[in-house]
Amino acid sequence: MCAQKKSSGRYKEIRNSKVFRDYFVEDRLEAGIVLTGTELKSIRSGRAQLTDAFAKVEKGEVILRNMHIDEYTFGNIHNHPPKRPRKLLLHRKEINRLEMEVSQGGKALIPVRLYFKEGLVKLELAVCMGKKLYDKRETLKKKAQMQDIEREMRRRR
Secondary structure (H helix, E strand, O other): OOOOOOOOOOOOEEEOOOHHHHEEEEEEEEEEEOOOHHHHHHHHOOOEEOOOOEEEEEOOEEEEEOOEEOOOOOOOOOOOOOOOOEEEEOOHHHHHHHHHHHHOOOEEEEEEEEEEEOOEEEEEEEEEEEOOHHHHHHHHHHHHHHHHHHHHHHHHO
């Protein structure tokens, strides 16, 4: 008899839906994140948000701020605060490179997605540059044009 597959209903990753709309994404890297037990359980149940989150380099460490992880519903009095700052785990060379890029001005560290990799929680962090309003309009125009082209191609088949 073969082994049963694990349920595919588990939450695989949490994405930041606004990152590609509001920013030009330049460089991405994978980072570990320091979590407590109740935070991990909440992330496994898919109860986290990355929409307003950002990272800063402070005193040689990368700190993630404004990431919302709901309190664990079955937790006790030692449950975590939802928006506490969380330390990211990176190599020293990566931290120095990120600090150089952000200090040049106009760039920010924005989390793109939160996912599980071999039982550990990983965060995909991107160096981003903010879009102006006219850039956002241009992106929407290109997206609409591509949709029209694809619709026309399907119609001709």
